[in-house]
Amino acid sequence: MNHLTPLVNQSDATSTSLEPSSVLVVKRHHILVRWSHWLNVPLLLGLILSGISIYWASPIYQHRPDPVTGNFDVAADIGIWICAYVPGQHQYASPPDWVYNHMSLGPGILAVALRMHWLCAYLFMLNGVVYVAGLVMGRGWRALLPHRADLVDALRMLRYYLGFPFAKLTRRECLHRGFNTKYNALQRAAYFSIPAAGFLSVATGWAIHRPMQLHWLATLFGGFDAARVWHFWLMWLFIVFVVPHVILVLADGWDTLRSMIVGWSTKVDRLGVIANEQ
């Protein structure tokens, strides 16, 4: 390890070297934050897939049974619709199961799905503790707290993101306002809401899981049945978050992705301002 030090000093001495002698970096994410971030991928996937298998056993959204098929499940209707109108799906063997076959572990496996759900849920809760520990130890938690002016700024960022592809196509300039914080207002809103949604998912999960011993928790969400509805839509919040999250990270470039794997980021734009000032 020590042999690296003289090497660096050498390159410092030779100013003709192509490589800069040093690069300024910031530690963007604590190692525990990075670990818990990536562990969320399999855990949330497991929770969602097993969760929809559990949903199959007693769907929240039901209607009067169809006189012909006896079907009452809205999710089954969606499957039937997909098989009827989506090209390439017309030959699908069991249209009512389409949604469950594509978005869950499968229909009719409640017992396995429940056990998988508990396994992922306990690990997800542990992971949440790891994440919070990482936020505290890495002092990153303050960067997630929303500011007072964030609502307007977040909408402005949203407009920027939505307008960006169009601006690229028309070769117009599309600038967003600078910000001197770790995250912009929209990011703060997202990165604050998602841990909050994780917490609420766990809370509603317990409210459904132990509605008698923890009946106060179920009451907090409007009762057992309402807690199920909460739990269901909180899942959609994660799904809706993930899509732009992944697109924007990839669009933002390697440095941003690297900062969640390695921790370091070379995006220290503020330094440019220091140089200008001098």
Next chain:
Amino acid sequence: MNNEEKGNSLDPEDIPSTSARPKLETTKLTDAALEDTNPAAPIDTETLQAVEAIEEQGDADGSPSLSANQQPRTDEAASPVAVNSGSAKKPHSFFGERPLPLIDMAPRVLRYRTRRDLMLFSAGAVAAVAGTGFLLPQTTLSRMGVRGDINSRANNWLLNKTLRIDDDVAEALYSPNRMVPTYTKSQITPIKNNYNGATPDPGYISGWSLTLEGLASGLSVSLDIRKLMNRFPVHEQITRLVCVEGWSAVAWWAGLRFYDLLRAYPSIAQAKWARVESSVNLDASGNPDPYFASIDLATARHPQTLLATHLSGQPLTVEHGAPLRLLVPVKLGLKNVKAITRITYTAEEPKDYWSEYGYSSYDGL
């Protein structure tokens, strides 16, 4: 105006001297093309912070002493500024965001760490995919086109272990003194007949009797419904029945307390469980398929655990387990055995009808 709000979003106190601000605003306007344009003042404190932070930082990764190369950027140019603002520096608000400490790193080191962590990351990703394949149910895997039986005993071991942990948590949460919520008659919801097989023919009701076994007396006792209803006080309650499938129903039940039966016919001293059985249960094609579930005696003694005889003020119908069903609102619906014909007290935990299908046998709510 918004500029100011943004710049100050950390905290107004971050800006040491108000005189610096007009200059700032102009810098901002001219540098508008720069992605990041921000007040100089926070930067001054930031550089200071960098110096401080690096001293205490070490390497959070616990990676080798490569951090020796990390030199804080305290060159001749930056430090005077920092010193100037040092005197004016005010404490951050507790919730105010702190700037990230800047660290000088040799590109070599950054590359080395990137490579190392990427390899670790890839190994983790491969492990996650392998683990997923290992955990997924066979039916899911075969639908995905994965052949062969990679689901092993170890997979079941892990899932069953999880179930036991979850049951232990439920048992720890359980308090014999905690009552389940009760409802008013206006909150009653329809309750469906969820017999897992065919609904039995009501012919059994006329010859029905309840047999008690595992009693302290060593005898086997047989009770008919008239005797049960005359001998014990009737209790009413409007409680929620929650099914493992996820649906629930608020219903108005009446019947005798299990506890009263236990006091009248005490179990053997070492008994910890009651096995509750219905011999009239049928499978889907209408063949006899006795249904059974266990409850621990602590649950049986709970004041809201009834041997119900009435639903909505009427004697139980055959769909709901006439003439006597177990109503145990602190447990999932599958423990609420309909048309009970036999109760056996045991020291060892009896099996549940559903346990061999992979369901919990504690089922505490």
